[in-house]
Each structure stands twice: as structure tokens, then as C-alpha cells.
Amino acid sequence: DAGVIQSPRHEVTEMGQEVTLRCKPISGHNSLFWYRQTMMRGLELLIYFNNNVPIDDSGMPEDRFSAKMPNASFSTLKIQPSEPRDSAVYFCASSVLEGTQYFGPGTRLLVL
Amino acid sequence: GENVEQHPSTLSVQEGDSAVIKCTYSDSASNYFPWYKQELGKRPQLIIDIRSNVGEKKDQRIAVTLNKTAKHFSLHITETQPEDSAVYFCARGRKANAGGTSYGKLTFGQGTILTVHP
Numbered sequence: 001d002a003g004v005i006q007s008p009r010h011e012v013t014e015m016g017q018e019v020t021l022r023c024k025p026i027s028g029h030n031s032l033f034w035y036r037q038t039m040m041r042g043l044e045l046l047i048y049f050n051n052n053v054p055i056d057d058s059g060m061p062e063d064r065f066s067a068k069m070p071n072a073s074f075s076t077l078k079i080q081p082s083e084p085r086d087s088a089v090y091f092c093a094s095s096v097l098e099g100t101q102y103f104g105p106g107t108r109l110l111v112l
Numbered sequence: 113g114e115n116v117e118q119h120p121s122t123l124s125v126q127e128g129d130s131a132v133i134k135c136t137y138s139d140s141a142s143n144y145f146p147w148y149k150q151e152l153g154k155r156p157q158l159i160i161d162i163r164s165n166v167g168e169k170k171d172q173r174i175a176v177t178l179n180k181t182a183k184h185f186s187l188h189i190t191e192t193q194p195e196d197s198a199v200y201f202c203a204r205g206r207k208a209n210a211g212g213t214s215y216g217k218l219t220f221g222q223g224t225i226l227t228v229h230p
Contacts, residue, residue, distance in 0.1 A: 033217075033218075042220060042221075042222045042223060043156070043201060043220040043223075044220075045217050045218065045219070048217055056217055059217075091155060091156070100146065100158050100161065101146075101158070101218065102158075103148075103155040103156050103157070104155060105154075105155050106155055
């Protein structure tokens, strides 16, 4: 099993640019979670999906952030326009019903 | 609320000593309590978890205890080794709905930086 796959692993962009982060959950998992990790705020849940349906997006910081899950094997997190304060490590995680969450390797985002 | 308080924020021990990290929560509906270990530059990885119908769970050198009345749970690492050095996160979760389709969101503590000195 390849585990949760995220791309890109590193992203450097300039303020104002659009950023798209991608995630492929573990096959057979029906829950997908997007987290953001910073030194100041720790590990924060941004949004999660059950069976491709967004369940709770209360952690999404503002309208500049959006997430989609068009099918069971793919999700995107988009930031438009990006700002320096969005710099963080973004993790995707997936789980089966009431199961352990498995994290992907993360995307390190730096917005200049 | 849903916050989780984790203490201490840093912990330094000598190899072979025990380490204890404690977390408190306020949401009485919480029924799932995982612990994750995150090494520098790596992803968080589950090391042990406990559900609310159990008071204690052990896996080799690590154990977790849960006190639902007091709303706290703790991670115990015995015979610590240098490779145990990492950031440890506690978390809490609960069923997203009565049907239990998922434990839903996890709320994480702020993390404990554990350093084990050889």
C-alpha cells in the first residue's frame, strides 16, 4: 500500500498567486482530512470529507481557501490568492469508517 | 469547547527513564483518544490510541491511561531510548453523528517536545 500521497512536496510561490495542493487517500478509505501545521498554531483541521462530501469546513481560515473531493481517490486544497501568512506544512490524512487517521508526507508551502 | 490542553510543552529525560505526557479535554462527548509521534520533518504517525470504554491500554514500552470522569488521558513511555525523541501530540475525537459514520474531526493538543539524552 502506497499510503496517502500528496503533491507537490514543496511549493514556493509569490504572494497573490494561486496554489493547489493535491491528495490521494489510501484506497478504500472513505474519510479525508486536510490539516495545516505551523509553529504558532500547531496542527489545525481545515476541512474533512466523508464519502466525498464535505462534513465540516469550520477550520477553513477564510474565503481564499477552498477544497474539493470530486471522487474517492482525489482531493484538492486551493488557496487563491495566497499570502505570506499561509506559509505552513499542509497535511492530508485519510481513514476508514471510525478508524485511525493516516497522514500523508505533507506539502511545505512558502509564500514570499 | 473542543480544545485539548497538553502538558508539558517540553520534556527532557535520561535514557532509561520514564516519560509522562498528560492531556485534558472538556467535551464530555469525546470517546476516542489517539497519540501521534512526529519526528523532525516527518508526518505524524499513530503510536497508540484508546477508546472511552477502556481505562488503559499498553503496547510494549508505551501505555495510555484514560480518566473520563476527570477528562484527562496520559501517555507513558518506559525505558526511554534516544529514538523516542520527537514531538508527541495527543488528540480527541467523537462520533460525527449518532450513526457513527466516522470519528470525525480530531482536535490536537499543542504537542510535547520529548528529548531523550543518551
